[in-house]
Amino acid sequence: LPPILMIIFSSLTIRNLWYRHTDQIRVRNRDRYLMRMLIAEVIIDIVTSIPYSINLVYGAITYYNVRCRDGSITAAIGAYLGLNKEHIFGSDIYKGQSKYITFIEVDEGQSIINLSDNSIDLITSFVTFHHISQIEKTITELFQILRSGGYLILHEHNCKNNRSLAAKYLSFQKSASIEQGLQ
Structure with missing residues (x-):
């Protein structure tokens, strides 16, 4: 050519x-x-299955999402529940800012969460536990901040086999909803 x-x-x-x-x-x-x-639709379906009795007891529920990234899904769930920024909490290992949710600090392993004990009505964690190195400590801390009668909703997949026994157990669970009193 x-x-x-x-x-x-x-x-x-x-x-x-x-x-x-x-x-x-x-x-x-x-x-x-x-x-x-x-993901947002699935999360809202899960959250809507929670009885609204917790809202009647406390006047306004408090919501915390583990590893919320930019907080957009957390804010959507909070808005659906009719919550304002003071009642919506999210955390990630990176510092974040949002005009819709309150970011809180956590350590790298998510085992220390800077929220008061017995202060949260609803905690969600969607596909995040495979990133957490100290799963047992994190779950203990989540139960520490969860109010009696509150809800902890975990959804996980693809946990590595070289993780702890708890991570291996979570890898077999598609979704788990745990009420604090049922251990």
């Missing part, structure tokens, strides 16, 4: 590769968005 045709052919090939690449990025972003929406 003459050099000019080679240049044209090369530029067309590069342009087509670029368009294909940007299309793949758009598809991945759309898939991430759809996955977040699906």
